[in-house]
Amino acid sequence: xxxxxxxxxxxxxxxxxxxxxxxxxxxxxxxxxxxxxxxxxxxxxxxxxxxxxxxxxxxxxxxxxxxxxxxxxxxxxxxxxxxxxxxxxxxxxxxxxxxxxxxx
Numbered sequence: 001x002x003x004x005x006x007x008x009x010x011x012x013x014x015x016x017x018x019x020x021x022x023x024x025x026x027x028x029x030x031x032x033x034x035x036x037x038x039x040x041x042x043x044x045x046x047x048x049x050x051x052x053x054x055x056x057x058x059x060x061x062x063x064x065x066x067x068x069x070x071x072x073x074x075x076x077x078x079x080x081x082x083x084x085x086x087x088x089x090x091x092x093x094x095x096x097x098x099x100x101x102x103x104x
Contacts, residue, residue, distance in 0.1 A: 007010035029076055029083075032066035039063055044090055045077060053091075 023070040038046040039058045044051050047065060054063065054077055065087070075087040 028068050033069040034074065035065045035067065037063055037065060045087075047087075048072075051090040052087040053090050054087060058084070 035047065037047060039045050039054055041059055044053050045063065045065075047067075052075060057078055058077075059088075060064050061079060063084075064077060066076040067073065077084040077087050088092060091104050
């Protein structure tokens with residue numbers, strides 16, 4: 001129940017309302033174009049003539065990008081059907097100075 005802009009209800013109703021709000025704020029992503037890419041060893045990928053960094057460590061994995069087809073905007077990273085987050089344009093200086101664990 002909503003009274004004077006305040007929401008009253010059970011905890012489960014509040015969680016459901018929060019989840020629906022989250023879904024409704026991302027419905028535009030359902031209509032974005034999809035493109036598949038491979039993430040390089042330095043955790044970057046190339047898209048539309050630019051290099052991007054993934055939001056988390058996805059080195060060596062295949063990812064799906066969702067993006068607006070006809071204008072520049074956010075590039076959203078999905079991996080295994082799960083939304084990971086927004087990709088960032090590569091900051092080559094910061095990326096080169098980042099400490100990494102040795103892999104065998």
